[in-house]
Amino acid sequence: MDDKKDNLIVDLAFKFSLAIVIYTEKLEVLKKYNLSNQLFRSGTSIGANVKESQHAESKADFIHKLKISAKEAEETKFWLFLCQHSENYPNCDNLLLQIESIIKVLSKIILSTKKISTSANP
Secondary structure, eight states, X not given: XXXXXXXXXXXXXXXXXXXXHHHHHHHHHTTOHXXXXXXXXXXXXXXXXXXXXXXOSSHHHHHHHHHHHHXXXXXXXXXXXXXXXXXXXXXXXXXXXXXXXXXXXXXXXXXXXHHHHHHHXX
């Protein structure tokens, strides 16, 4: 994105959102509107919440926003599994790989932030 310093999760989530936009446009061409809408909302919400977390008011707020992103990522993974196992849907294997990476990174950030918070407040 346009931020000055690199941030892995912000970059991953933004690139994933762009890929979701492209994929859901393909779904709409195939008239798969319901799944397209669900996938678009959850898939782009990940990046929106990650970006919002960068301006959190506290560590608790930061963790909360990333937990929302993680929930949206799990929902997105579900919709992608549906696409993967449904007939006449475009291939989404690359999106599934990307979402797995995002889920792992989000989990590590949340856990490490919680550890820092608890060790700072014994």
